[in-house]
Amino acid sequence: MPPRRPLPLFDQVLVERSIAKTVTKGDIMLLEKSQGKILQATVVAIGLGSKGKCGEIQPVSMKVGNKILLPEYGGTKVVLDDKDYFLFRDCDVLRKYVD
Template sequence: MLPEKAQGKVLQATVVAVGEGSRGQRGEVYPVSVAVGEKVLLPEYGGTKVVLDDKEYYLFRDGDILGKYMK
């Protein structure tokens, strides 16, 4: 166990878009593990900030997602 002060913050977000997934060495596609509309847990640091139409979005790799809320 870690003391609360030593733990980083975990952020909640809603997925607004996903790509087709990553490609392996032979061209096979590995689909992403989340879908549009799902709520996910993200690390406090990381992601790439993108501004589109005056709205801020953050891009995360599938492997950076800490978890997702199940319905």
């Protein structure tokens, strides 16, 4: 049975950050300090959406599997099955990459 992923509440998005590249195109090894913070991620789970002023549900603007660009700071770190994930609000995501 595959591991279950939690369902984020409201307009929250659960993401997994991309892995930092440790080697450049010219085969130069990068130190961890010089790699910088990884701002790209993949959406793992989404909430149902937030309530509007009239009580209607406004769905989250992305789907599971979307590649996104995150802000440098923010989000809540969540550890599941010894893997690091992050929770962000839908409106905090900077960009959704088009396939």
